[in-house]
Each structure stands twice: as C-alpha cells, then as structure tokens.
Amino acid sequence: MSIEVAGVNKKFGDFVALENVNVTIPTGQLTALLGPSGGGKSTLLRIIAGLETADSGTISINGNDATRLPAQKRNVGFVFQHYAVFKHMTVAKNVAFGLEIRKRPKAEVAARVDELLKLVHLGQFAHRLPSQLSGGQRQRMALARALAVEPQVLLLDEPFGALDAKVRKELRDWLRRLHDEVHVTTVFVTHDQEEALEVADEIVVINEGRVEQVGSPDQLYDEPANNFVMGFLGEVTTLNGRLVRPHDVEVATSPRPEALTGTVSRVLRIGFEVRATVTTEAGDVTTVMTRTHARSLGLESGVQVWLSEAAGATTVPVEPTTTVG
Amino acid sequence: MTSIELGRPAKIRRSARSTLTPVSGLGLGIAMLWFSLLVLIPLTAVMVTAVDGGWDTFWAAVTNAQTAAAIRLTVFTAVGVTLVNIVMGPIIAWVLVRDRFPGKAVLEILIDIPFALPTIVAGLVLLSLYGSDSPIGIDIVNQRPAVFVAFLFVTLPFIVRMVQPVLEELDRDVEEAAASLGASRFTTFRRVILPSLTPAIAAGAALSFARGVSEYGSLVLLSGNLPNKTEVTSVRILSSIENDQRASAAAVAAVLLVISLVVIVVLDIIQRRVARRG
Ligand SMILES: Nc1ncnc2c1ncn2[C@@H]1O[C@H](COP(=O)(O)OP(=O)(O)OP(=O)(O)O)[C@@H](O)[C@H]1O
Ligand SMILES: [Mg+2]
Numbered sequence: 001m002s003i004e005v006a007g008v009n010k011k012f013g014d015f016v017a018l019e020n021v022n023v024t025i026p027t028g029q030l031t032a033l034l035g036p037s038g039g040g041k042s043t044l045l046r047i048i049a050g051l052e053t054a055d056s057g058t059i060s061i062n063g064n065d066a067t068r069l070p071a072q073k074r075n076v077g078f079v080f081q082h083y084a085v086f087k088h089m090t091v092a093k094n095v096a097f098g099l100e101i102r103k104r105p106k107a108e109v110a111a112r113v114d115e116l117l118k119l120v121h122l123g124q125f126a127h128r129l130p131s132q133l134s135g136g137q138r139q140r141m142a143l144a145r146a147l148a149v150e151p152q153v154l155l156l157d158e159p160f161g162a163l164d165a166k167v168r169k170e171l172r173d174w175l176r177r178l179h180d181e182v183h184v185t186t187v188f189v190t191h192d193q194e195e196a197l198e199v200a201d202e203i204v205v206i207n208e209g210r211v212e213q214v215g216s217p218d219q220l221y222d223e224p225a226n227n228f229v230m231g232f233l234g235e236v237t238t239l240n241g242r243l244v245r246p247h248d249v250e251v252a253t254s255p256r257p258e259a260l261t262g263t264v265s266r267v268l269r270i271g272f273e274v275r276a277t278v279t280t281e282a283g284d285v286t287t288v289m290t291r292t293h294a295r296s297l298g299l300e301s302g303v304q305v306w307l308s309e310a311a312g313a314t315t316v317p318v319e320p321t322t323t324v325g
Numbered sequence: 326m327t328s329i330e331l332g333r334p335a336k337i338r339r340s341a342r343s344t345l346t347p348v349s350g351l352g353l354g355i356a357m358l359w360f361s362l363l364v365l366i367p368l369t370a371v372m373v374t375a376v377d378g379g380w381d382t383f384w385a386a387v388t389n390a391q392t393a394a395a396i397r398l399t400v401f402t403a404v405g406v407t408l409v410n411i412v413m414g415p416i417i418a419w420v421l422v423r424d425r426f427p428g429k430a431v432l433e434i435l436i437d438i439p440f441a442l443p444t445i446v447a448g449l450v451l452l453s454l455y456g457s458d459s460p461i462g463i464d465i466v467n468q469r470p471a472v473f474v475a476f477l478f479v480t481l482p483f484i485v486r487m488v489q490p491v492l493e494e495l496d497r498d499v500e501e502a503a504a505s506l507g508a509s510r511f512t513t514f515r516r517v518i519l520p521s522l523t524p525a526i527a528a529g530a531a532l533s534f535a536r537g538v539s540e541y542g543s544l545v546l547l548s549g550n551l552p553n554k555t556e557v558t559s560v561r562i563l564s565s566i567e568n569d570q571r572a573s574a575a576a577v578a579a580v581l582l583v584i585s586l587v588v589i590v591v592l593d594i595i596q597r598r599v600a601r602r603g
Contacts, residue, residue: 049505050505051501051504051505070504071501071504071505072504072505072507072508072509073507074505075507076505077505078501078502078505080498080501080502082496082498083498084496084498084499084501084502085499086499086502086503086516086517087499087521088520088521088600088601097503097506097508097516098506098507098508101506101507101508101512102507142502145502145506146505146506148506149506149507
C-alpha cells in the first residue's frame with residue numbers, strides 16, 4: 001500500500017524530463033522529492049497526480065493501477081507553489097469545493113470545513129476572500145482544501161517556495177506536526193536540502209530526470225550513493241581524492257602520518273564558526289571548525305597545518321565527471 | 326472589518342471619507358470636465374429637446390405606430406443578438422486562446438474585420454452575400470432576418486475581444502486544482518472559469534447591445550427600411566430629422582437611451598451575481 005512509480009519516462013519534445021524512474025513511496029509517511037531546479041521533480045509529482053501523462057511506465061496508488069485514470073478520479077490532493085486559490089470564493093467555499101462536487105449533505109460539508117479550518121488555524125478567516133489573506137495563510141487554506149476530500153495521497157509542489165525564510169521555516173515545522181496528526185501519505189517537492197533533511201521521513205533525490213538515491217535523511221547524509229548526493233546534501237571539499245565535508249577535516253599544527261600539509265590562505269569568521277581555506281599541493285581545501293577550536297590551534301593566515309579525515313567521516317571518491325550542484 | 330454574514334464574501338467597507346489628494350483631485354476635475362463636455366451635456370440636451378414640446382408631444386412621438394414598431398424591432402433584435410454573442414463570444418475566445426490549429430493567426434485577424442470595416446462596406450458585403458442574387462441561395466433582403474444578420478456581423482468581436490485577454494491571464498494551476506479535487510471539465514468551467522470571465526462577458530454584451538441599437542450603415546442596404554417591418558430606430562430618427570421633426574427624433578433617442586441604461590444596469594447586476602456564485 002503506497003505509491004509505486006515504475007519505469008516512468010517523460011519527454012517534452014526532444015528534452016528528456018524523466019528517464020526510467022522507479023520509486024516506491026511508503027504509506028503514511030512524509031516523503032521529500034529533492035533535487036536541483038529543472039531536475040524533473042514537479043514533472044514526477046504531476047504525473048503521480050494525473051496532471052501530466054507519462055510517455056511510458058506505470059503509476060499505482062494503494063495497489064490500484066492509476067496510469068490511465070484522469071486527475072479527477074485519482075483522489076489525490078495537490079497543493080501548488082502559487083496557491084491556486086479560487087479567487088472569487090471565500091476561504092470556507094474554497095475548502096468546501098471538493099465536498100460540494102461530491103454532493104455531500106450541506107451540514108456535513110459545513111462541519112468538515114469548520115474542522116479543517118481549525119486544523120490549519122484559519123477558523124476566524126472562514127468568510128474572507130483569499131485576497132485578504134497572507135501568503136502563508138493562503139497556502140494553509142489550499143492545504144485544507146486538498147485535505148477536505150480525504151485524499152489517498154497528498155502531493156505538495158514546493159508549497160512554501162513563494163514565502164519568506166521565516167514563514168517557510170514555521171510552516172515546515174507545522175507541516176511536520178500536521179502530518180503526525182493526519183498521517184496521510186504525503187510527498188512534497190523541494191530544492192532546499194535543509195527543508196528535506198528536517199521534515200521528511202524519506203528523501204528521493206532527483207537530478208536530470210533520474211533518481212540518484214532513496215533513503216532516510218540519515219542514510220542520505222551518512223551514506224551518499226555518489227558525488228551528486230554528497231554534494232547536494234551539504235557543502236563538500238576535496239581531500240586526498242575524496243569528497244569530504246569541511247567539518248570532517250581534522251586540522252593539526254604539527255606533522256601527522258598520512259596527513260596532507262598546506263598553508264592557511266584565508267580565515268573567515270561567521271558567527272560561532274570559522275572557515276579556513278588551506279592551500280595544498282593538491283589544491284585548496286576548505287575546513288570548518290568552532291571559534292574556540294580555531295583559537296586553541298592559533299589558526300591564522302600563513303600558518304602551516306596538516307589535514308586528515310576525522311574518524312568516521314563520510315567520504316566518497318571523486319568521480320571524473322562530477323556534477324556537484 | 327469583515328462581515329459575519331454566512332457564506333458570503335466579507336465586504337470590505339471603504340470609508341465614506343474621500344481619499345483625494347490635490348493631484349488626484351485635479352485628475353478627477355479634468356475627468357469630470359471631459360466627461361461633461363462629451364457625454365453629460367449632449368445627453369442632457371437630447372433629453373431637454375425630447376420633452377421640450379411637452380409630455381403629450383413626447384408620448385405621441387413615441388407611441389406613433391411606426392416608431393413603436395421600429396423601437397420594438399431594434400431592441401428585441403439587439404437583445405437577441407447579444408444573447409447569441411454571450412454564448413458564441415466566449416466559445417470563440419476559448420478556441421483562440423486554448424486551441425492550436427492551422428490558420429489560427431488568420432482567424433485572429435478575421436475576427437476584427439467587423440470592427441475595421443466601414444459599416445457601409447459591411448452592408449455591401451452582406452447585400453452581395455444575402456441579397457437577391459445570393460451565391461449561397463439565402464435571400465433575406467427586405468426581411469427582418471436581415472437586421473439580425475447585420476447586427477450579428479458588426480457585434481461579433483465585442484465579447485470575443487473582451488474575454489480573450491482575461492482567458493489568457495487565467496491561471497492554469499487553478500483549473501488543475503479543481504480537477505484534482507474531482508471537478509469535471511464542465512464543473513470547472515462553470516464554477517471556476519466562468520466567474521472570472523463574467524465581468525468581461527458583461528462588458529462585451531453591453532457594448533454589443535449598444536452597437537446593435539445604434540447600427541445604421543451595415544443594415545440599410547439589406548433591410549430595405551420598410552416601415553413597420555424592417556425599419557430600425559436609427560433610420561427612423563434620421564427620417565424624423567429630414568422631415569424637420571426634431572422633437573420626435575429626440576423623443577425616440579431618449580427612449581433608446583433609457584433602455585440602454587436599463588440593459589447596462591441589468592447586465593451589471595447579473596454579472597455580480599454570477600461572479601460571486603462560484
Ligand atoms: N510543459 C513543459 N514543456 C516543456 N518542457 C517542460 C514542461 N514542463 C517541464 N519542462 C522541462 O522539464 C524539466 C523538468 O521540469 P520540472 O518542472 O519537473 O523541474 P523541477 O525539478 O520541478 O524544477 P524546479 O525546482 O525549478 O521547480 C525542465 O527542464 C523543464 O524545462
Ligand atoms: Mg518544480
């Protein structure tokens with residue numbers, strides 16, 4: 001019981017948007033589709049929703065083949081980046097839309113709308129028009145509207161993409177809590193790795209129309225399948241022919257066995273962090289450490305240091321053709 | 326400032342206090358002056374002339390059998406043509422915006438021809454197509470359908486051109502949202518798209534009606550201007566003037582004016598209803 005995407009291909013003209021995509025999205029979980037812009041995330045989500053048709057491959061939702069079902073019959077809730085509100089209807093009417101189409105009794109619709117508006121904290125705005133709401137409120141309304149029809153799956157395409165950083169963060173925490181309450185199988189698209197790592201149970205990394213890796217946030221972070229995933233989930237630097245995270249580079253001020261030596265060329269203090277660039281024979285290496293640690297090492301420009309991987313650091317070998325995004 | 330009335334959009338009550346700054350005050354002044362010179366004063370003059378000879382003269386002019394027949398023919402035909410346009414206009418606009426087909430660019434230009442053509446040329450075109458030696462075998466010369474066809478021809482572009490830009494600006498997301506909520510194409514059109522289009526349809530309908538009521542050039546040749554049969558008000562007004570019956574001409578003009586105002590108000594009320602219903 002889940003969403004099964006099998007062998008999906010999609011071209012726009014000559015452009016390959018999705019290439020042999022196979023993914024299983026687990027039931028009741030919050031899954032993120034993560035990847036750089038233009039990677040095909042929205043296309044995949046829209047194919048799942050039936051808003052776009054795949055050239056080949058199948059989609060099944062909760063064990064039923066949905067490949068040929070029109071969007072209307074898929075019972076999928078979809079939330080758009082730019083809200084897609086029905087401008088001329090009140091907030092309550094927007095939320096009631098799906099239920100009215102299903103010809104539910106008036107009293108039932110009213111009760112359900114009321115309940116949903118409370119769930120998304122818009123109880124007191126029921127009779128406003130969408131134009132009288134803030135962006136974040138509009139998106140919560142759109143979410144309530146999608147949830148009203150009790151969809152089998154909820155799909156969100158960069159739901160917070162149009163909002164400012166602070167509201168984004170609030171809403172993503174709120175989405176996580178909401179999901180813990182509602183438990184509907186949810187897939188959301190994001191190109192923000194922090195958002196995915198923080199909120200999702202499971203992450204699908206998509207790049208250039210292909211699935212690069214599927215796993216929990218920890219798996220992805222600790223065992224990236226390749227250069228791309230390693231690079232996309234956080235900052236990387238190259239040490240001894242391997243990609244490693246800057247905070248996993250150990251810096252010593254005295255010679256160490258198998259350490260690479262170099263000279264500190266630049267020191268940058270950002271809040272509690274210090275970023276030092278070390279110039280070695282094999283190129284520049286970036287390192288990150290706490291302010292306190294940097295002070296205890298006496299790190300400043302011109303100092304000679306020895307670099308090595310910290311014990312237990314996540315590394316991947318550098319591939320010849322890296323497309324680190 | 327939201328009303329607590331159930332199921333209705335909250336009304337934003339604008340305060341009655343004026344929001345005029347000196348500059349916008351000047352703008353309003355110029356607009357009013359312009360409007361007065363071009364519209365209000367001439368309209369008033371017509372009204373004054375209409376009632377100049379007293380109520381009896383006015384009433385006699387308007388209820389004269391031939392005049393009454395012309396008013397009936399003009400108004401009913403204009404209403405009928407506008408109703409046809411209300412249905413056809415959005416359909417044509419839809420095809421132009423949403424469909425791709427060969428010859429679309431040509432059609433785009435053809436739509437404007439009734440706008441661009443001098444009306445008497447339109448009259449000639451219609452006469453050669455629907456006249457006594459019609460190449461398609463439809464002869465409606467000197468008959469009432471001639472008036473209908475002429476009105477239809479000259480009013481075609483109004484609703485199409487009003488609706489088209491609105492349709493182009495419509496968010497496709499919104500239609501997709503409706504679809505994913507289970508709405509059929511028809512329901513989506515009726516409850517989501519149509520409410521956005523109604524202001525444009527209503528505005529186009531008002532223009533189309535007004536143009537119909539005032540039409541002259543395109544129909545004089547085809548309709549034959551037969552009293553009590555195919556004579557329309559514009560022709561009637563002209564013949565009154567030619568016979569030096571100014572008061573009578575003004576009386577007919579005043580009646581048309583009132584009818585047009587009523588139609589515009591009615592259209593506006595309907596439009597507000599539909600736009601809010603959803
Ligand atoms: N309707 C379309 N016609 C032609 N090309 C399209 C269409 N939709 C998407 N594409 C192309 O397919 C590719 C994938 O697009 P998609 O919208 O899925 O990317 P995305 O991963 O969602 O990116 P973003 O994070 O910027 O939203 C892009 O290169 C885009 O230009
Ligand atoms: Mg996208």
